[in-house]
Amino acid sequence: MALPTYAGPLERTWYYAFRTICGLIFFFLIAPLVVIVPLSFNAVPFFTFTQEMLTLDPAGYSLKWYQDFFGNLNWHGAVKNSFIIAVFATLISTTLGTIGALGLSRAEMPMKTTVMAILISPMIVPLIISAAGMYFFYSKIGLAATHIGVIIAHAALGIPFVVITVTATLVGFDQSLIRAAYNLGASPTYTFFKIIVPLILPGVISGGLFAFITSFDEVVVVLFVGSYEQRTIPWQMFSGIREQISPTILAVATLLIAVSIMLLASLELIRRRGERLRGITPS
Amino acid sequence: MAAATTSDGALTTADGIPLKASLARAERRNRNRALLLVTPLFAFILVFFLMPIFDMLTRSVDNTVVGSVLVRSVPVLSQWDDSSGELPSEAVFKAMVLDIQDGRETRTIGKVGTRMNYEKSGMTSLFRKSGRRAKQIKEAPYKEALIKLDKKWGDINTWRLLKRESDAQTLTHYLASIDMRFNDSGEVVRQPEEKQIYINxxxxxxxxxxxxxxxxxxxxxxxxxxxxxxxxxxxxxxxxxxxxxxxxxxxxxxxxxxxxxxxxxxxxxxxxxxxxxxxxxxxxxxxxxxxxxxxxxxxxxxxxxxxxxxxxxxxxxxxxxxxxxxxxxxxxxxxxxxxxxxxxxxxxxxxxxxxxxxxxxxxxxxxxxxxxxxxxxxxxxxxxxxxxxxxxxxxxxxxxxxxxxxxxxxxxxxxxxxxxxx
Missing domain, CATH: 1.10.3720.10 (MetI-like)
Structure with a gap:
């Protein structure tokens, strides 16, 4: 969108004004995340920059909120629970979701649109309603306040993401490859693992990553279905913000930002690999 | 598969099955295979997501508390004509006293009070107080005894409310969610000004x-x-x-x-x-x-x-x-x-x-x-x-x-x- 040479002064002014406006909007998007990082090294328990911090005085900075995070049993449990719940929920939703997506993208699948709409519904129904319903129902069947209950709830929330990404990958899938494999004498199982899986793997992994982050970041359902025993990092942050707000939360937030940067990077790598495999030059 | 022709001219597969039947079978097999792949996923969502949502929806009209605690009074109360302008009969009062005594034993009477209190304030205390004192009432006339215990039992509107809320389903919650309610005579009216919050x-x-x-x-x-x-x-x-x-x-x-x-x-x-x-x-x-x-x-x-x-x-x-x-x-x-x-x-x-x-x-x-x-x-x-x-x-x-x-x-x-x- 380079400025054309014939542009008049008014257009020139608008061109730069537009870029400034966009710059401000990008600033709005990213500033809150950037601000949190230095604040988490604050030496005093305030959510703001002290005089010492602004003059870059080392005395104004400290690692004590990180020490608090790593030494605190509440947070230990939260980190452990977060990973256990997210990993198992991801395993369930990725396995069920991938197999289901394979069936859904077959031309012979009856009532495809309806089934798809139902499978995607956990993504559409407001979380508070899902959480309320699960709270009532899981209490009845004895799953409330158990790890299994929270894992199952999170798996249900993650399934739409897996179904969407895997079906999207399967749209470009060349069905004749399967016939070719059968023709060459491969068994269905062998075909599945040697032909289908490698080709849809990027879709499965990115769907799995979505499912993982959904569970890892989810708080409403944990608040209702879980209890203190199932506390996850978001659960702990939520109650922390509500009760005694301490910069430890900012330290956790900084660590979580680092996690999301890693996730973003791995998704990008997967995307490029997928494009390369399909013969598109990575952009 | 190579197509062959039978003597009567219909196309068949190599092993002699008519092509049409063979195609139908292959399609059916493919459809079943697709269904088989989707079934576990669908079942999972059905049981762990849709049923909870459905459970919540039924809960919005569910009203079994009153009927399950006041087991004796609800059936007899349903025969009472609430437009007659007279209090229910002695039999209803007797059933109510026995129900309250039982509810006190099983600690369930408070639930009825809480439930009724959503409709009309003062009900929690009415049922709590009656629960505490009802054991003193041992013989007829139950009507006078209960009214003596709390004047509210002599108020026809208390009974109307109980009769209205004794059905297993209710629309009260939906009415409340749009700032409406039943008034004492059972008509749908708007909530008083200070209680109108949900529409806003x-x-x-x-x-x-x-x-x-x-x-x-x-x-x-x-x-x-x-x-x-x-x-x-x-x-x-x-x-x-x-x-x-x-x-x-x-x-x-x-x-x-x-x-x-x-x-x-x-x-x-x-x-x-x-x-x-x-x-x-x-x-x-x-x-x-x-x-x-x-x-x-x-x-x-x-x-x-x-x-x-x-x-x-x-x-x-x-x-x-x-x-x-x-x-x-x-x-x-x-x-x-x-x-x-x-x-x-x-x-x-x-x-x-x-x-x-x-x-x-x-x-x-x-x-x-x-x-x-x-x-x-x-x-x-x-x-x-x-x-x-x-x-x-x-x-x-x-x-x-x-x-x-x-x-x-x-x-x-x-x-x-x-x-x-x-």
Missing amino acids: LFIRTLKLSALITVLCLVLGYPISYLLATLPVRTSNLLMILVLLPFWTSLLVRTTAWIALLQKQGVINDFLVGVGLIGDDGRLAMIHNAIGTVVAMVHILLPFMVLPLYSVMKTIPPSYVRAARSMGATPWTAFWRVYVPNTVSGIGAGGILVFIIAIGYYITPALVGGVSGTLISNFIAQHISVTLNWGLAAALGSVLLALVLALYILYDKIVGIDNMKMG
Whole structure:
């Protein structure tokens, strides 16, 4: 969108004004995340920059909120629970979701649109309603306040993401490859693992990553279905913000930002690999 | 498979089966295989997601508390004509006394009191008091004894209320969720002025969600345009600025806004520091509607940018150039040629943001204060604080109906199959 040479002064002014406006909007998007990082090294328990911090005085900075995070049993449990719940929920939703997506993208699948709409519904129904319903129902069947209950709830929330990404990958899938494999004498199982899986793997992994982050970041359902025993990092942050707000939360937030940067990077790598495999030059 | 021809001329496969039958069988087998693959997934969603939602919906009309505790009184009470203007018969009073005595033993009478109290205040204490003292009543006349115990038993409206709420299903919760109620004579009327909160709350939720959607569009449109028109290398770099917040925990982003917006926070400190406002004039930007709107616009902006960007990416730049070359001003070319081409993106992003916004819970709960709370916050409160689950379920059902309507609209405009992420 380079400025054309014939542009008049008014257009020139608008061109730069537009870029400034966009710059401000990008600033709005990213500033809150950037601000949190230095604040988490604050030496005093305030959510703001002290005089010492602004003059870059080392005395104004400290690692004590990180020490608090790593030494605190509440947070230990939260980190452990977060990973256990997210990993198992991801395993369930990725396995069920991938197999289901394979069936859904077959031309012979009856009532495809309806089934798809139902499978995607956990993504559409407001979380508070899902959480309320699960709270009532899981209490009845004895799953409330158990790890299994929270894992199952999170798996249900993650399934739409897996179904969407895997079906999207399967749209470009060349069905004749399967016939070719059968023709060459491969068994269905062998075909599945040697032909289908490698080709849809990027879709499965990115769907799995979505499912993982959904569970890892989810708080409403944990608040209702879980209890203190199932506390996850978001659960702990939520109650922390509500009760005694301490910069430890900012330290956790900084660590979580680092996690999301890693996730973003791995998704990008997967995307490029997928494009390369399909013969598109990575952009 | 090679096709062969039988003597009567029908096509068959190599092993002599008519081709039509063979095809039908193959199709059936394929269909069953597809169904088999989808079944476990479908069953999982059905049991662990749809049934809970359904359970919540039934809870919104469920009213079995009264009938299950007052086992003797409810059947006899149902024969009483509540328009007669007379109190129920002695038999009803006797049944009620026995029920209250049993309910006291099993500690269930309090539940009836709580349930009735949602309809009329004073009922909790009536049932608690009666529960404590009913054991003194040992013989007839039960009517006089019970009325002596509490005057409310002599009030015909108490009995009317009990009779109305003794059915296994009730519409009371739905009426309450739209600020209506049954009056003493059983007619549907509006709640008294000071109790009308939910309609206003729904309106506020819709208004704030609309405001958030419009702000997301206003902020999202320019940057999507920039991202779609810049060279790929630059736009990919700038895209990180959109995707990083998208991938960051919403609690992290909410925390960040608390740090920025609160009275002793970064923005206020900055404004005081440069002398724009005095130390005593710090702005209240959090724990009110402003806090909710700012934080939610930030959280939902990527949901607007991503669909807009993917639509804008497909618009050839030659369209606008053609318009310009035919004499359109930059504004006309943009407004009459470019914008109409992005309508599907605006629709997709707009509905997506709106759907997410009206059901949002966490951010309003943390930064919303009083004026910035949404309907979800009240649902949560009724579940975990006031324990009025019926009302929570009714409010939830209304919200769910709203969201589903928008979902169908989204499906019409974009198609759920076209939903993309990342």
